[in-house]
Amino acid sequence: MKKQNILNLIKYHVERNENAFRNEAVNIAKYFDANGDYQLAEYIMGLIAESNLYVPQASDFESEFLKQIDIRELQPLNLPIEISNDIKGVINAVNHNVGINKFLFEGLPGSGKTEAAKQVARLLDRTLYLVDFEHLIDSKLGQTNKNIASVFTEINRIPCANKVVILFDEIDVIALDRVNRNDVREMGRVTSTILRELDRLTDLNKEIVIIATTNLYANFDKALIRRFDAVINFDRYSKEDLMDVAEHYFTSFVKNFKGISRDTRLFKKILKTASELPYPGELKNIIKTSLAFSDAKVEYDYLRRLYNSLIGNIEETNVEQLHEQGFTVREIEKLKGESKSSVSRKLSKEEEIDE
Template sequence: MKKQNVLNLIKYHVEKNENSFRNEAISIARYFDSIGDYQLAEYIMGLIAESNLYTPQASDFESEFLKQLDTRGMDPLNLPIEISDDIKGIINAVNHNIGINKFLFEGLPGSGKTEAAKHVARLLKRTLYYVDFDNIIDSKLGQTNKNIANVFSEITMIPHQNKIVILFDEIDVIAMDRVNSNDVREMGRVTSTILRELDRLVDLNKEIVIIATTNLYSNFDKALIRRFDAVINFNRYSKDDLIEVAEYYFSSFVKNFKGISKDTRLFKKILKTALELPYPGELKNIIKTALAFSDVNAEYDYLRRLYNSLIGNIEQTNIDNLHLQGFTVREIEKLKGESKSAVSRKLNKEESDNE
């Protein structure tokens, strides 16, 4: 700690500049923490947390690297029961207030990790901030490390840290496996900085909630994994789970399109016929696109487009194959855009040809 820190404290007190006074005190606490005087660092942070002199709200905080996410008016989460139970467990763990507050969400893209983090913040009634990696990663050697240190410094400056959640979305951008990385030395320095700063942050504040997400868990640094209290796997969707999610999206979107006839039964049959369904993020886009791109003069065109996206080219699929897939004459009529008599005639012809 320098003399300037003491002078700054006096100056900010005289000026009644509460924000600057608080930030200076936090900077002093971080200094004592860095030289191993953890007890004094925690004592200073405790005084700051308990003081009634500083009343800025967490939602008023502005930062170069931290951006606030709005969690109001969110749609319900459509997660499998197993994952929903884990989300409830996170809420319980934080509310127990025993220091279990660091969580890693891992899973394929579109599996709902980021949305789940938003809901955690909403259910905890906390302000959610995400780390803006675009501003952190720098081509200059060593600058990324400095930016990461600045991120954690800014996190400690947010008022009322028992009312915030910090989201490191797709943290694998800066925290890949140090051993398997192509640039071992630079990646090692970056990951080591994250490890050190994360440990310090937790030592200084037991109430802050941290959530990180990754699409590349198998390449994730093992030492960093151990820093998290729990790892939640989002790759636990059964086909029935995905069909349920798709039905929710379909019901939400279809009411906004005029001239489209809602056929939930055929919609669901297409989903069941598909050999494999994508995860919710991609599935949502497929359904929305099928509806948006559909011909306003063809009330079932969206079903044909859905079939093309999930199963195969409907134009190159003959009627007999559609029948073998379990589609009725009426359903084939909708998918093919042909009359019932034409479909029946072709089916009869194909049957006679096979004989």
């Protein structure tokens, strides 16, 4: 037990912060229990129980800047094996309980960083809190700095620290390079405050898990990067990975649409023909809107829309070009909405011209 634990007890008592006082007392009991002094640990817990007052849980915490996120019905993620292994490593690191608890997820928008953070909280069976930057950033000079300090004060007061994950989603909003000429001094001071508070958090509370995400890793403050125990790169999707993700989304969505003929083979061929596929977030939206915007009276209209989004304008693409791209007569018929005989005739005419 450190001197800081005693100081915290006194501080919380003076502030009449009963929740924080009890949480600190529970942490002290855990310390004695871990060091073999079971009787003293039981005595402390007994005193808490005898007070006849409710011992707060992590999910009971209310905050101005922290929003609890519901993670009870998350769908499994289709991440590349390399990223999945790193996420498993994050879970293992936290479970080892050796103070490795701060992680930075970096990558392009839509690469799955935020959803992966939610999955980490779910797999650890922890309550997830999201830092609300909308209320955190203030136009008044110096107020954002004060709000940052208040956020970390609240984080340190959350009951049951070993049952919490804090998510700083798109932390680059407040943590860009302090020496970047395009950055205002106020944001530089904010970043310095985050550095100080993260160091303080490490000293006071090694059980709360911190996950931050960023789309702008190249502009991220280098000193702040060093405060994280591990950086996970989410820009590791091959085209095959993205095709697997797309097929997963398609299978999940298409069953909800009546009157649409499911053609997984042509769906996959369109994906394969595309020169480049977007990352999962955008890919998910493209597939969803292709289905949702399709004409219910035209069974393959969603595939035409998918082609338009990923390859080019189907109306301006003739049957010969589609044939060169590897599509069969039957597939061209579905994409162009023309009869089989019409498609065959146009292809035959083109072959005659070539001869």
